[in-house]
Amino acid sequence: MKKKLVVIGAGMASGRLLEHLFETAPDAWQVTLFNGEPRGNYNRLMLSPVLSGEKTYDDIVTHDADWYAAHGVDCRFGQPVVRIDRAARVVHSNQSSAEYDALVIATGSAPFIIPVAGKDLPGVVTYRDLEDTDAMIEAGRAGRDAVVIGGGLLGLEAAAGMAARGAKVTVIHLMGHLMERQLDPAAGYLLQRDLERRGIAVHCKGATKAILGHDRAEAVLLEDGTVYPADLVCMAVGIRPETRIAVDARLEVERGITVDDGLRTSDPNIFALGECVEHRGQLFGLVAPLYDQARALARTLSGETAEFRPVQTATKLKVTGCDLFSAGDFAEAQGREDIVFRDPGRGIYKRLVLQDNRVIGVVMYGDTADGNWFYGLIKDGTDIEQMRDTLIFGPGFQGGSRPDPMAAVAALPPEAEICGCNGVCKGSIVNAVQGGATTLDAVRAGTKASGSCGTCTSLVEQVMRLTLGDGFAAAAPGGMCKCTDHSHEDVRRLIRSMGLKSIPAVMQELGWKSVGGCRSCRPALNFYLLAEWPLEYRDDRQSRFVNERNHANIQKDGTYSVVPRMWGGVTTPDELRAIADAADKYGVPMVKVTGGQRIDLLGVRKEDLPLMWADLNRAGLVSGHAYSKGLRTVKTCVGSEFCRFGTQDSTGLGIRLEKLLWGSWTPHKVKLGVSGCPRNCAEATCKDVGIVCVDSGYNISVAGAAGMEVKQTEHLAATPSEDEAVEIVTAFIQLYREHARYLDRPYKWVAKVGLDWVIAQVVDDPRNRRALVKRFETSQSVYRRDPWAEHSTPSETPRWAPLADLTLEAAE
């Protein structure tokens, strides 16, 4: 007589189990199959091609009515099991019951619903079954607005499918880059770029606050206030094992139903497999290990001893045109090494993680042809020492060649402009070289290329190297840092010309050799990007040195110093009182007058910073940016208002300049001085910009220094008009922002580009000067605000304190 087997759930895992069972022991079991969905088994993975229109439902059915009939399966579809009676060995749905000798739970997962207002509105779906898929197809057909919450595997397949059907889709993703569990930021960036190219909008770092709508979903509101219209909202933020009936039956359940190596639960007559189980602390979300479970369970049910052992799984995204592949462990760790290959031109990124001469992880984007080969190396633990050098090029490595770093320059047509300042094109440089100019100086003398601002120097050298071949000996190019061979100038130029707008974009397109940069390139890139794209780029706090991230100078004991701005060195009794009160209230160990005409409160605890700032803000005091690569101080003397020798209002001009320039970020710090007469009490002639007032107006000089090097300023311009003086100073600072390499003070930069060129830009050419001022103003529309105020709000303040303080508890 056949034994009775009841299976709960007709999904991917149980379907495979039944196949094995009927193959090995066709007559052992009489099977009853319950399913929540009103249909039998189909290939759930293929819902995405159904959604995008590449397949129909009929194409993806794996077991049809004939198959069930042929194997005598008693099908109870559309009947979810509601109770398991373990004592009587009976399961119940609302319509029927079935007795069992052995029971298999294969209930899969339930999509996770984020608990926001509006989650239950009609028009909000998940992505799990055919019903969800049909709802999304309908939204696409009607050309509606759709929002997908969640930028993981499922969310992106939903987004791409709906977009293919004609919906206007936005993906909202909580993390900094898409598919962060499978991809590193560089690959995530490429994926995002490809999705955006096909019209899918992507909003990373977006936290959903609510789904808006009266009778049905109309829009999605984010925490940052953004609203996206949405006739359909698909939540694809994750899954959790569907364990409800197991919990009710008091089976042992952790996150999933716990099973042993033979897939047996805590009840010897009950087994479980698929996404609903937890095996040795591990959950499952991809189908490959579930098939292994099915094989093992078929053997257990046949009375053999079987051992399920999970294998590494590989992930692919089923979106046509977005080729990605990831497998194994790609976390960095001691003893691990990366091999990174980037081909910016073709949008390809590959990364292998090696340990002990074995591949342990792989991430690929753009070209995944070798994915399975690498995956095989991981699974087999192949020793790769012999092929290490060419490993990244894949199994056909003999034919593979490294991309030529000069290829981009070689591909430029002769009329491509190389030197923007002097309008020199590639052809002219090639001609000069062929005419005998074999050194940079000779080319510069002959064509003027790179003779001005100098940012194109390395490009000119590349053209020369192309023309001369090995005959060219360039001055060592000097990459920004060990992460790249590109010079600072190259990187700035390429950010501009290629329209790169994020740090991962720069790293990918310019072939960064490290994974996340280093402490030296990250702050530089952050500055270059915000200087180039003030309105589009968002400052990356985590790429800033501690002082700029925390808006205060760190001290050797980990406390901070706080320096409020004193415009032009002028203060009031009320401000002084507020400073004194703050010093008392927060127990400041030292109050010191700085060399920059203001007051330093030293030794403040980090968690007190926002509180102190809020107090200082209330008295009208704002950050003095004493920590920033930006405008520091504008030192002034008393000038014509009080001094018997004063010729102009130097104090007033200093304050005016400080109010104009504050908050701006610059390649290095910038200090100004304004003196009321040539006695120069404000020491203006050793500042980055110094103004000395005279009877006839204003003498502006620049590029002074008084730190590690002491250097007098050089004369830039003289003007009778205060307005023009302000304009020239602003233009000078913007020119410095646009051209200097990060961490060059103005005196170093001016020495490189030559004062004559600077004068030509900001003094002799009023139109150019005004354009510079205008660009400066655009940037200031974003950055001229007090960071202290932004960080001392009620929601930000707690972030400055520890996550938990266990010392208090101990004291009790």
Added chain:
Amino acid sequence: MTRYVDIASLEDIPAQGARLIRTTDGCVALFRTADNRVFALDDRCPHKGGPLSEGIVHGHQVTCPLHDWVFDLTTGAARGADQGAVRTWPVRVERGRILISAESLMRGKAA
């Protein structure tokens, strides 16, 4: 066996940033990397005690903010020529929650 304590949500730490847990025996820094892994290290640089939690996090490394020593977050070892290591603590992330070894929090309490 390591006992774990639920200490915070992953979202409480900025990606490529860190937050602190203060214990009676100094602070433990919880780092979150760009790929959303979390590491727990003592917040004291072996060089001169710099707060590692304030360093720039790049890849699975952090650079001390005071004098630029670089540490591997997975092992706590200094990279390159510098000698020394920071103590690391077991930590896990499950469903967006951070679980840290109870031992890391209790040190200084047990006599």
